[in-house]
Each structure stands twice: as structure tokens, then as C-alpha cells.
Amino acid sequence: MSEPAHAGGTVDDIADGIKDEPGATAGVSTGTAARRLGVSPITLRSWDRRYGIGPARQDGRHRRWTPADLAVLDVMCRLTAAGVPPAEAARAARERRGGPPPPPVPVPEESAPSVRRPGSGPELPLGDVRLECRGLSRAALRLDAPVVDELLTSFVEEYGLVRAWEDLMMPTLRAVGRRWASAGDKYVEVEHLLSWHVSSALRRVPAAPPARTGAGPVLLACVPGEQHTLPIEALTAALAERGLPTRMFGAAVPATALDEAARRTGPRAVVLWSQSRSTASRPLARHIAAGSWGVRGARGSAEVMLAGPGWAGPPVPGLSRPHGLRDALATLTRLYGTEHEGRPPCPPHVALPTSW
Structure with a gap:
């Protein structure tokens, strides 16, 4: 995927980027505009009241921000982030509404060393x-x-x-x-x-009411030495949202602790997260997959899922490797047979091949 010359995009990029979005021709609400620009709705209302940086058109009593309005707001955001006083930034933003991009806002000589050129902020x-x-x-x-x-x-x-x-x-x-x-x-x-x-x-x-299942929980853990937990936190939240039982153990779980956790919980599935190849241990994964628990004659074992980019390379026979959160969630949901019990569906989506 290529990146634009300026990572933040130009003001024209901001305006063009929403023309095809639902409701673009009628404008968007103040809350939606604030989310897109990374400011609070209170800030937008304050700028409108103090500096006249408001919608060019109104829909009854409700502010509706058009693509042109968002482009003006983007100028305001960039200039204030670069250290330009709000009043000066507002003047430049208003000028932009009526024509080409405004020239750089003058900065007092004594404060110049501590202020970035407008538009060049981080x-x-x-x-x-x-x-x-x-x-x-x-x-x-x-x-x-x-x-x-x-x-x-x-x-x-x-x-x-x-x-x-x-x-x-x-x-x-x-x-x-x-x-x-x-x-x-x-x-x-x-x-x-x-x-x-x-x-x-x-x-x-919010977690859904527990699903009707007699199966053990999904055990989620980072392999030893792995500190990145956010992707399996997302998976844990998505499973709980569907009412599926989970046990989340977080970062860098020692091998002996994984063994003990599996023995005590009797999981239906074990998700092992690895962010980098340096932490991905295939022998450990095979060991967990080979484990069993329960009383003699009724011993069980778990489906083991290798999650994260650290497991890239040849597959481990018998162990699944999801391509992302959506894939992992669908696979685990099927294990419990709860796809059609009114749980939140995994929505259709066109995404990158690997969405971890």
C-alpha cells in the first residue's frame, strides 16, 4: 500500500475523501465532523462561535458540515497544531474557503524558533x-x-x-x-x-448473557516473552460480546503456567498469541495441543489456534492459524455452535489479507 507524500493528506484530500460517503451532499453532523478531525464537538462549536469557522449551510436548527466546511476545519486544525494562535488560524482557514490555500501565517520573530511552519506539524x-x-x-x-x-x-x-x-x-x-x-x-x-x-x-x-454450552472456555494467552496483548484483548472482547466463555491471561505466560491453566480450566480452545517470530515456539504449541485433562475415560483436549504474525511460515499440522480477528472469531464461534443464537454477527467486510 503506497502512502501519500504528506501522511496527513491535503485539504483537498479531506474534502474529496467524503464526497462519496453516505449523506456527504447534505453534510454531516457536528459529532461526525469532530470524530473525523480528532477534536471534541465542544471545540467545533467554540470555533464557530468565536471565529466564524462554522457550516456554510444550515439544516433547520442543526449544523451540517459539508466537504468544503470540513476542508476549512482541517486547515484550522493543522494551523493550531503547528502552534499558530487560534484567531490567526481562523483567518487563514476562512480565506481558504473562498479560494486557493492561504499563504503561511506570519509568526512574530521572537517566537519563530518554537513554532513549526503551518501544516508541518507532526x-x-x-x-x-x-x-x-x-x-x-x-x-x-x-x-x-x-x-x-x-x-x-x-x-x-x-x-x-x-x-x-x-x-x-x-x-x-x-x-x-x-x-x-x-x-x-x-x-x-x-x-x-x-x-x-x-x-x-x-x-x-458489553458482554452478552452466557451462551448455552457445556464446553470449556477459550483460553487466551501470549506465549512466553511476548508482551503485545491488544489483539487478543480485542478477540476476548468480541467473544464476550457473543456470550462465549473466556479466560484471558495476558502477556508473557510461562509454559508451565499455560499447562496448569489448561489442566484447571479444561478449555474448548487455546489461542496462543505471538507478535514476532522470536517469541513463536512451535514445540510449545505442539505440547499444548497434545495435552489432555479430565477423569480417566472422559479426557478432553483443546483446539489450538496460533494467532499473530509471529507464527508466519510453514503451518503446524493440526493447528489452525487465523488470518485476523474476523477469521479467529468466526472459527471459535463455530466451535461452540452459536452462530445462529442471536449473537452479534461477524459483519461482511473487505479488509487487508491479515487484519491483526
């Missing part, structure tokens, strides 16, 4: 993603925790857990990771803040 290398994803990245870069939390909650409510993870949470997390890797520890605080709030949003997803 952006994440997102590539071709939803506009809401760009809004989330901007809020994360500002370390605006309340807005990050508000955006993540609204994404799950509007799109559902699976789609919110695949289309919005994961692309932004990947972009933060790439920026961190290329800039040393400069953006580690952004990655930590975003990860914390993604984890919090996943845990807030």
Missing part, C-alpha cells in the same frame, strides 16, 4: 485510511486523552467492535508504532497513551 504515516482514523491519530499526538477516549467509544458504538478494531484502532496503532520505530523514544508516550485507551475501550464492550 502527522502519523497512516496511508489510505478512514478520515476518523486521522482524527484519532491527531488526538493521540496531542496527548488529548479525553478526546481519544471519546473517539474510541464512539467508533465501537457506531461501527461495532470488529470493524472499529480493523478499520480504526489497528491502523492508528500501527502508524504510532512505525513513527516510534523511526524516531527512537520520541513518540513512546503517544503509543502508551493510545494503547491504554484502546485497551480501556475494549474492556468496556
Whole structure:
């Protein structure tokens, strides 16, 4: 996937990007505009009241933001993020509405060293993603925790857990990771803040009443040495949303602890997460798959699922390897035979080949 020259996209990209979306010709609500730009609705209303950065058209009493209005707001967001005072940024944004992009806003000489050139503020290398994803990245870069939390909650409510993870949470997390890797520890605080709030949003997803099944739970754990837990947190939340029993053990679970957990819980399935090949242990996976528990004559074993990019390479015979959250969720749901019991369906979606 290629990335645009400027990772945040131009103002024309922002306007063009929503022309084909539902309701684009009539405009979008203030809440939707705020999500796409990574600011709070209160901020948009304040800008409208103080600086006249408001919708060009009204629908009754409700503000409706057209593609042109969003392009103006994007200029305002970029300039204020670059350190330009809001009043000056608003003037430049209003000028943009009537013609070509405005010239750089003058900056007092004494403050010039601490202010970036307008439009050159930090952006994440997102590539071709939803506009809401760009809004989330901007809020994360500002370390605006309340807005990050508000955006993540609204994404799950509007799109559902699976789609919110695949289309919005994961692309932004990947972009933060790439920026961190290329800039040393400069953006580690952004990655930590975003990860914390993604984890919090996943845990807030309501669980359904327990499914009627006598089978053991799904045991989810990171293999020894693996610290990345967010993908299996997403899977745990999606399973709970469908009423399926889970036992989530988190990061870097020792091999002996995995054995003990399987013996004590008698799981229907075991999901082993590995982010990198350095942590993926095929002997451990085969050992867990070979285990059995229960009383003599009625001993059971678990389906073992190898999840995450660390397991790339030749398949392990008898062990499944899902291509992403959607695939893992569908496979585990089938194990319990609950596809048609009124649980939230796994929505149709066109995504990347691997959506972890």
C-alpha cells in the first residue's frame, strides 16, 4: 500500500475523501465532523462561535458540515497544531474557503524558533485510511486523552467492535508504532497513551448473557516473552460480546503456567498469541495441543489456534492459524455452535489479507 507524500493528506484530500460517503451532499453532523478531525464537538462549536469557522449551510436548527466546511476545519486544525494562535488560524482557514490555500501565517520573530511552519506539524504515516482514523491519530499526538477516549467509544458504538478494531484502532496503532520505530523514544508516550485507551475501550464492550454450552472456555494467552496483548484483548472482547466463555491471561505466560491453566480450566480452545517470530515456539504449541485433562475415560483436549504474525511460515499440522480477528472469531464461534443464537454477527467486510 503506497502512502501519500504528506501522511496527513491535503485539504483537498479531506474534502474529496467524503464526497462519496453516505449523506456527504447534505453534510454531516457536528459529532461526525469532530470524530473525523480528532477534536471534541465542544471545540467545533467554540470555533464557530468565536471565529466564524462554522457550516456554510444550515439544516433547520442543526449544523451540517459539508466537504468544503470540513476542508476549512482541517486547515484550522493543522494551523493550531503547528502552534499558530487560534484567531490567526481562523483567518487563514476562512480565506481558504473562498479560494486557493492561504499563504503561511506570519509568526512574530521572537517566537519563530518554537513554532513549526503551518501544516508541518507532526502527522502519523497512516496511508489510505478512514478520515476518523486521522482524527484519532491527531488526538493521540496531542496527548488529548479525553478526546481519544471519546473517539474510541464512539467508533465501537457506531461501527461495532470488529470493524472499529480493523478499520480504526489497528491502523492508528500501527502508524504510532512505525513513527516510534523511526524516531527512537520520541513518540513512546503517544503509543502508551493510545494503547491504554484502546485497551480501556475494549474492556468496556458489553458482554452478552452466557451462551448455552457445556464446553470449556477459550483460553487466551501470549506465549512466553511476548508482551503485545491488544489483539487478543480485542478477540476476548468480541467473544464476550457473543456470550462465549473466556479466560484471558495476558502477556508473557510461562509454559508451565499455560499447562496448569489448561489442566484447571479444561478449555474448548487455546489461542496462543505471538507478535514476532522470536517469541513463536512451535514445540510449545505442539505440547499444548497434545495435552489432555479430565477423569480417566472422559479426557478432553483443546483446539489450538496460533494467532499473530509471529507464527508466519510453514503451518503446524493440526493447528489452525487465523488470518485476523474476523477469521479467529468466526472459527471459535463455530466451535461452540452459536452462530445462529442471536449473537452479534461477524459483519461482511473487505479488509487487508491479515487484519491483526
